[in-house]
Amino acid sequence: MADLSIDFAGIKSPNPFWVASGPPSNTAHQAHRAFEAGWGGVVWKTIGEPIVNVSSRYSALTLGGMKMAGFNNIELISDRSPETNFDEIAEVKKRWPKHTVIASLMVDTRERWHEFVKRSADCGADGIELNFGCPHGMCERGMGSAVGQNPEVAETIVGWVMEAATIPVIVKLTPNITNVVYAARAAKRAGADAISLINTINSITNVNLDTLVPEPFVAGRSSHGGYCGPAVKPIALNMVHACAADPQVGLPISGIGGIGTWRDAAEFVALGSTSLQVCTAIMHYGFRIVEDMKDGLSAYLDSKGMRSLADLRGKAVPQVGDWQQLDLHYKRVARIDYDKCIGCNLCHIACEDGAHQCIDLVDSTPYGLGPGRVPGKPVPKVREDDCVGCNLCSIVCPVDGCITMTPLETGRAVMTWHDYQSRLAAGTMQPIPPHP
């Protein structure tokens, strides 16, 4: 079995799976249960000056039958006292010395940061995560995403933290920003040991059409919340990649955002994450999900001949770059396996109305009979010469393996946009004619 242990900025952890800062990491009771279930670490729910929460805090996006495809909250940081939180971290570390406990912090003044950083180290926490990302409530008080959205401010505060820090410091980044790399570079400049991303995204999940108040509501009013869960994974992967690929960042990354299965985890690692944080999936199913995450990730590494996570880490990063590096001569087309086609014609209408008009509906007679091929009912047929290889038909097709995007051998050498512009400038080729 592949080795799942990690060294994250000097923090050793038995596996990369950490409970993210949030409702599942609020108490020692939950941390004990998490470690019993097999989690490698817990990032404590953010500790700060005690706050007061509202009643009614969460809402979700349900897609078809899938509950919690996206999830939203207006809960603030820990509503328990710093004393209680630090005492419980000490208790948890005593019972689980080899597991990771990170203190997530959010305070305001330099003095308060110094105090909380020292108390985190004193209680035995393995590291500190700075919550610069909360997009609701706390930002109105000049904390959370209000800090993370301003790289200069973030850099200053990280600097304060580093003055007092004796254990590794992770800066948690907000996605509610134009380019997350600037915030990551600020963390680096100020001397942070690592970054974690993404925090939640500003959101309104839905509006109650009877009351015209969005969910969740508090006495007839609502407020924008922080969005997370499976739906945010693509946004998170993109930002993790951006930080991993940026030469000026160069910090270990704790990946966060919609991780619920070992596959999600493997994707975050392939794009450069070292540790992985999970919250929403635990809120849905409990700590037990980690068993399949470890089992599946281990089996995947074994199946690829990888001995540890280091063999996978960042391996997908070089394959992602600027659009201008893509080969303009590469061509692939959609091919339909008529033995698998069930005759829904979604490929046709998606292409016809939604894309590039190259799937016709034609007489089924030459195709023989079958589930999707009955007399008098037309079948979809791709005009390969016109197919731009956009993938849409294969995405809408409900049958696994029915529409395959097949590369065509064009016999033409690679030509990127950059090459194209150079050749035009040198007069060695004519402009490619516009699409008719």
Add this chain to the structure above:
Amino acid sequence: MPIQPRLDAATAMANMADTKPPFTPQEAKVEASRCLFCYDAPCIMACPTGIDIPTFIRKITTDNLTGAARTILEANVLGASCARVCPTQMLCEGACVMLDLEKDPIQIGRLQRRATDHVAAAGIDVLHAPAEKNGRTVAILGAGPAGLGCAAELARLGYAVTVYDKKPAGGGLNTYGIAYYKMRPEVSLDEVRMIERLGVTFRYGVEIGRDVHAADLLRDDHAVFIGVGLGGANRLGISGEDLPEVVDALDFIEWIHTRPLEAVPVGRRVVVLGCGNTAIDAVTQAKRLGADEATIVYRRGAAEMSAYPFEYDLAKTDGATFLFDTVPVEVVAKDGHVAGLRLAKTAVRDGRVSVVPGSEWTHACDMVLKAVGQEKQVGLLERLFPGLKVDAKGRVAHDPATMQTSLPKVFVGGDAASGGREVVNAVAEGKKAALGIHAFLGGTAAGGVLQPSRLGMPDGAVGSGFDHPIRVHELEAALKQG
């Protein structure tokens, strides 16, 4: 007239195709995605082996099929056969919360097949025995589900295990006695090979008391497990019973498993005596092998039959007919072969069945299959193990917590202990006996598999269904009341 095979190979094979065919990968994923991943789920409780069903189903949704199979097989080493032969409607699927929500439970059996088929096809062993044996030996009598359940668990605990069976191959009724359209014998033989790879030794063609003596096993081994099941079919006690076309239903099913389908003789007009699940297996297979007519004769009414309702429905769909409140009084012979059956109507008075005088008639038939229950092996067991206590119903008396018998070194499980239950009950009892043997021999009580879906629950190590399946009792009671 002697009976003959009736169908060509292709027709017979088509008729005997799986009634629950395997899922395609896409079907399995869609079905698995319907599972709510309940916590401390009722399906686990309803499984006698306590498989963590929500966890293995979630693993199917994440493409971790090997992990799914591990979750299944760690709890139930015969997970592949149970996926096919379990009466899931009465067990896990009968307890599924989706039955309440959508009247449509998750198809747990077929999903279990998806995972176990994957590792079988890929040749992946998910169970392992320690390289170092613990120096103790256990003899297991019977290579059926109970014996296999016991053997696998003991092997995983480090014991040197030898299984004795009088048949030429292992698996017991899983290999020789399951309806062909539910499971092929190859699946069961594959399971036996998997258990062989755990280091278990199998000795076939061995009869205890003749080739190997129980006294020697008791002297040489640290413990003995009795998993011999039941004996042959009960005698009818009517004239003509010994005609060549009067056959034990289980022997008929064994023919199907040991001969090519096109070589299995079957009558044109077949009568099956009895109305339990074996009777249904016999009557449906007789029809599927070409009998023009197949009739169940049962001395009581439909409400009293012990066959599950879905089995009854299957037989009716296959064109079997049912004569309730009817008993055979004589097998009619012509030229030394079965020519018919004298039948009489019965009446039930004060719970007792009696023949209605003057109600007799002759039902023409050329084959009679006996499915009126199997004999208990009381005589054999008492002879082999002097002092072994057997209860009034012919079952080996035992401690339900450990499966230990009145002889301290001797443990029991499966039909010899229960009098006749499902395959999954036999595996569970074999496994429980293995843990009992381990404790008896001074091993620390093995906690079983940690079940993520029961994390932190009281007695969280194994499903409570291991001992107390929920709903099943309620269903059984409901069935008894009709």
